[in-house]
Amino acid sequence: MKKLVFLSLIFFFTISLLVTVSLADEQTKFVGSKNSNKYHFPDCKWAQKINPKNLVTFTSVEEAKKAGYIPCKVCKPPEK
Secondary structure: OOOHHHHHHHHHHHHHHHHHHEEEEEEHEEEEEEEOOOEEEEOOOOHOOOOHHEEEEEEEEHHHHHHOOEEEOOOOOOOO
């Protein structure tokens, strides 16, 4: 019984996390820092190090490029 409850909790937590991530992805596709000229996928190791107060978000490559950002060479977001 305890195993079933535990597995149910894990299942619901995973589903809620996936829904949250997918909703965030609809709005924010790429991130950058005010102190840099690179844009990243949000899960890039370098994007994870951006201080929240310096975080800039983009909904498209065009938006990031228009703001003067270039793609990260680590996570390799699209250039077009």
